[in-house]
Amino acid sequence: MRVGIVGCGVVGATIAYRLSKIPGMEVLVYDGRKPDRLDATGAALGVLMAVSCAKLKGRHIKLRLESLTLFEELIPELVERTGIDIAYNRQGILQVFFDRAELDRWYTTQAVRQSKGFRLEIWSDVQLLERFPELASARSLEGNESVVGAVFSPQDRQLNPAVLTQALVQGAVQNGAKFHFNTPVSGFRSRGLDNHHQVTHLCTSQNDVPVDWIVVAAGLGSMPLTQTLNQPIPIFPVLGQALHLRCPKPIRPDSPVITEGDVHLVPLNDREVWVGATVEYPQSETDVSINPNPEDLERVRLRAIALYPPLVGAEVIRTWQGLRPRPHERAAPVIEQLPGYQNVSIAAGHYRNGVLLAPVTAERILTFLQTTL
Numbered sequence: 114m115r116v117g118i119v120g121c122g123v124v125g126a127t128i129a130y131r132l133s134k135i136p137g138m139e140v141l142v143y144d145g146r147k148p149d150r151l152d153a154t155g156a157a158l159g160v161l162m163a164v165s166c167a168k169l170k171g172r173h174i175k176l177r178l179e180s181l182t183l184f185e186e187l188i189p190e191l192v193e194r195t196g197i198d199i200a201y202n203r204q205g206i207l208q209v210f211f212d213r214a215e216l217d218r219w220y221t222t223q224a225v226r227q228s229k230g231f232r233l234e235i236w237s238d239v240q241l242l243e244r245f246p247e248l249a250s251a252r253s254l255e256g257n258e259s260v261v262g263a264v265f266s267p268q269d270r271q272l273n274p275a276v277l278t279q280a281l282v283q284g285a286v287q288n289g290a291k292f293h294f295n296t297p298v299s300g301f302r303s304r305g306l307d308n309h310h311q312v313t314h315l316c317t318s319q320n321d322v323p324v325d326w327i328v329v330a331a332g333l334g335s336m337p338l339t340q341t342l343n344q345p346i347p348i349f350p351v352l353g354q355a356l357h358l359r360c361p362k363p364i365r366p367d368s369p370v371i372t373e374g375d376v377h378l379v380p381l382n383d384r385e386v387w388v389g390a391t392v393e394y395p396q397s398e399t400d401v402s403i404n405p406n407p408e409d410l411e412r413v414r415l416r417a418i419a420l421y422p423p424l425v426g427a428e429v430i431r432t433w434q435g436l437r438p439r440p441h442e443r444a445a446p447v448i449e450q451l452p453g454y455q456n457v458s459i460a461a462g463h464y465r466n467g468v469l470l471a472p473v474t475a476e477r478i479l480t481f482l483q484t485t486l
């Protein structure tokens with residue numbers, strides 16, 4: 114079976130790698146980007162927040178937990194096959210709280226996670242400061258409150274999304290997959306009537322490529338592509354800005370990701386951290402462009418310093434921004450068969466968790482394909 118995957122961000126690359134392991138599967142990947150330039154995936158912080166997600170039940174939390182579990186096998190496998198160091202941080206995620214009522218709500222989450230075999234630790238302020246004395250002068254930016262405690266999630270992870278994507282591509286190539294960068298897909302050729310269409314080719318400016326199955330994993334590009342099939346899946350951008358900082362003082366070598374609300378501090382080495390991210394919506398829900406607001410980014414920087422005082426005086430090495438693909442008026446992500454088509458799957462609209470959800474997305478796409486094998 115010849116599968117054409119459109120899009121090689123983290124989602125498309127993970128699908129390509131997964132499918133390339135199946136005997137008899139010919140995997141072709143097309144992306145309009147240059148090999149070393151990434152869209153949303155290149156902006157992501159790589160925080161894999163599953164056990165410490167506040168949601169108690171439902172499809173979304175199930176996907177998160179399943180994907181986190183898949184990562185534990187995927188990362189060692191990729192490192193062994195490719196020799197690429199993916200910078201997989203196994204130190205967990207520490208969520209700091211300034212509000213007692215908010216912290217207390219986590220006892221319910223803790224019990225629910227425990228019933229599924231996952232662990233959360235809830236620490237008082239004393240327990241937190243025993244382990245992390247550097248947080249003694251942490252304050253909330255808004256109310257200047259001091260810490261009341263923390264939720265520590267030892268099983269959550271973080272990694273470098275660009276390096277992960279590179280390793281997935283390399284691993285898939287080793288398994289025989291073919292990648293075509295600088296090659297945007299403009300549309301498809303199909304046959305069939307009414308609700309029983311079948312795509313026969315994907316079309317680039319160079320040629321029409323015969324395929325048995327199509328996976329659209331094109332992030333924000335998925336909407337125009339599904340439009341060409343008269344089944345548009347509306348996906349719009351939400352902008353995120355982030356910073357790379359160098360601390361004046363060393364950071365402990367075993368540091369977890371430290372989080373408060375939307376602000377994540379991602380340790381990279383003994384001096385450097387990523388900090389992000391803003392969440393900036395378009396003026397109207399269906400705008401396709403967003404102007405980054407410098408005040409939002411500054412607020413993230415100030416919140417990070419208030420949360421983690423060793424960052425006072427940190428130098429800004431770099432700032433960046435990216436567009437998260439968010440489905441319009443439906444839950445993220447969209448992983449489904451395109452209505453009306455027998456051989457088109459969609460894996461898009463992963464919004465704020467595309468890195469985390471990439472492995473489980475690949476498993477779901479494989480299941481769609483296996484029903485016809």
Ligand SMILES: Cc1cc2nc3c(=O)[nH]c(=O)nc-3n(C[C@H](O)[C@H](O)[C@H](O)COP(=O)(O)OP(=O)(O)OC[C@H]3O[C@@H](n4cnc5c(N)ncnc54)[C@H](O)[C@@H]3O)c2cc1C
Pocket residue numbers: 119120121122123124125143144145146151152153154155156157158159160161296297298299330331332333334335338352353354355389390391434435436437438460461462463464465466467468469470
């Ligand atoms: C600041 C920021 C921080 C984030 N932090 C995290 C985080 O900590 N954890 C997490 O899980 N997620 C995070 N995210 C979200 C994450 O980045 C996205 O959910 C994820 O990258 C989506 O991956 P994707 O492969 O679907 O899309 P993309 O990475 O955008 O890839 C889509 C690809 O499709 C290609 N394409 C589009 N149209 C076409 C076409 N017609 N033909 C060929 N190719 C096409 C594009 O060139 C692109 O390479 C963050 C996002 C931002 C912006």
